[in-house]
Amino acid sequence: MAAIAELDEMCFGREAWSAAAWEHEFERVTEDRVVLVADEGAVVGYAVLLVPPVEEDVVELLRIAVAPAERRTGIGGQLMTAALARCAGRTVLLEVAAGNESAIGLYGGFGFDEISRRRGYYAGGEDAVIMRWRETA
Ligand SMILES: CC(C)(COP(=O)(O)OP(=O)(O)OC[C@H]1O[C@@H](n2cnc3c(N)ncnc32)[C@H](O)[C@@H]1OP(=O)(O)O)[C@@H](O)C(=O)NCCC(=O)NCCS
Structure with missing residues (x-):
């Protein structure tokens, strides 16, 4: 957990989750959270998913990040593949800043579509884009 929290800090800076928030996520692993870790010795x-126990309820992708030095080598895609493998038959939603081209590129490549926007949602006035994935037959 400490290593993930450290990487979160590196990836999100002021928007990083606090140690208490990470503890909360890990405590809920037995309930409705899935934490996926890409481990290459470090x-x-x-990625963190909220997977409600009720099948009809949507899954939410709460977080996904890759260490800056390791980006564009396929790790984000591997995490997405592992995440979506747990979401068969379900709908997955996520929210992403409109200017986050790398994340939107990743999500789009996995078949996520934009379904709505929250105008000026983020500090600084950036829009939040809501994207949805549904398994196609
Ligand atoms: C988004 C993120 C997780 C992608 O991880 P990654 O390991 O670099 O992704 P991959 O190497 O598996 O790339 C998969 C695909 O995503 C898309 N992609 C990744 N980086 C991209 C970029 N900078 N610009 C455009 N598309 C990009 C591409 O389609 C890429 O496929 P390709 O390399 O065959 O073109 C990573 O950039 C990251 O950690 N960003 C900071 C954290 C963040 O913003 N997370 C999302 C919000 S919670």
Whole structure:
């Protein structure tokens, strides 16, 4: 958990989750959280999903990040593949800053579509884009 929190700090700076927030996520692993870790001797990436126990409820991708030095080598894609493998038959939603081209490129490549926007949602006035994935037959 400490290694993930450290990487989160590196990737998100002031928007990083606090140690208490990470503890909360890990405590909920037995309940509705899935934490995926890319480990190459050191933690190089992670993803956090909210997977409600009720099948009809949507899954939310809460977080995904890869260490800056390891980006564009396929780790984010591997994390997405592992995440979506747990979402068969379900709908997955996520929220991303409109200017986050790398994340939007990643999500689009996995078949996520923009379904709505929250105008000026983020500090600084950036829009939040809501994207949805549904498994196609
Ligand atoms: C988004 C992120 C997780 C992608 O991880 P990654 O390991 O670099 O992704 P991959 O190497 O598996 O790339 C998969 C695909 O994503 C897209 N992609 C990744 N980086 C991109 C970029 N900078 N610009 C455009 N598309 C990009 C591409 O389609 C890429 O496929 P390709 O390399 O065959 O073209 C990473 O950039 C990151 O950690 N960003 C900071 C954290 C963040 O913003 N997370 C999302 C919000 S929670």
